[in-house]
Amino acid sequence: xxxxxxxxxxxxxxxxxxCDIHTAxxxxxxxxxxxxxxxxxxxxxxxxYRHADNHFYTDPQHFLFVPSGITYSLEGERxxxxxxxxxxxxxxxxxxxxxxxxxxxxxxxxxxxxEIFNKKYFNWQTAIRTLLYRIMSSFFRQSAxxxxxxxxxxxxxxxxxxxxxxxxxxxxxxxxxxxxxxxxKEFLRYLGIPPHQYLQSLRIDxxxxxxxxxxxxxxxxxxxxxxxxxxxFSRMFKKLTGLSPKQYRSKNLFxx
Numbered sequence: 001x002x003x004x005x006x007x008x009x010x011x012x013x014x015x016x017x018x019c020d021i022h023t024a025x026x027x028x029x030x031x032x033x034x035x036x037x038x039x040x041x042x043x044x045x046x047x048x049y050r051h052a053d054n055h056f057y058t059d060p061q062h063f064l065f066v067p068s069g070i071t072y073s074l075e076g077e078r079x080x081x082x083x084x085x086x087x088x089x090x091x092x093x094x095x096x097x098x099x100x101x102x103x104x105x106x107x108x109x110x111x112x113x114x115e116i117f118n119k120k121y122f123n124w125q126t127a128i129r130t131l132l133y134r135i136m137s138s139f140f141r142q143s144a145x146x147x148x149x150x151x152x153x154x155x156x157x158x159x160x161x162x163x164x165x166x167x168x169x170x171x172x173x174x175x176x177x178x179x180x181x182x183x184x185k186e187f188l189r190y191l192g193i194p195p196h197q198y199l200q201s202l203r204i205d206x207x208x209x210x211x212x213x214x215x216x217x218x219x220x221x222x223x224x225x226x227x228x229x230x231x232x233f234s235r236m237f238k239k240l241t242g243l244s245p246k247q248y249r250s251k252n253l254f255x256x
Contacts, residue, residue, distance in 0.1 A: 018117035023076035045080025067093035150176035
């Protein structure tokens with residue numbers, strides 16, 4: 001299966017870290033048993049990577065997909081600042097891949113992801129996930145640097161109404177005066193995911209925020225984020241984060 005098809009089926013469960021890393025010429029590092037998947041972009045230099053006797057590199061025209069669990073080495077060839085976007089997802093990748101940069105917008109999206117991670121404003125995980133989906137989906141659709149007005153309208157409506165359990169594709173599409181079928185195609189085109197998947201990401205991000213910032217019960221949070229029962233909420237939360245709501249609250253309560 002090609003990398004494009006694998007990326008198309010990805011559901012990103014958590015953003016681990018997004019950062020920029022300086023690599024000097026001839027500087028060497030070894031990464032042992034990488035803890036998460038990642039995309040690595042070079043801004044203006046070149047870095048060489050070796051894994052399992054294979055050679056890869058990043059430069060302004062090429063970037064890397066690096067899976068979790070692997071050990072590899074890297075060496076700077078030309079001085080570089082790299083954008084590194086680390087995440088967890090549902091697909092068990094096992095191969096490092098070198099990919100050609102489809103357009104300049106991809107590097108801009110990587111830069112935006114780092115900036116958003118550093119600020120960590122409300123719904124930052126969803127914002128970064130959207131950028132990652134757009135980067136991944138750029139291999140099977142025309143990339144867009146900005147969203148058209150009808151997509152902005154749909155997304156604004158989802159953000160403002162995610163607590164409504166009765167949201168439908170028809171209701172979302174009406175906000176932009178387009179058909180539900182066309183709207184679904186536009187979500188895949190611009191974000192790489194269908195509307196319901198984007199909505200689930202919004203809801204789970206809101207739930208994460210409420211779990212660590214509000215003295216609400218898990219049942220109250222479930223209803224506040226658009227779920228009809230605490231069972232469905234807990235199942236979706238664990239699917240996307242790997243933790244139950246209670247476990248997530250206990251783990252992150254003192255990270256504020």
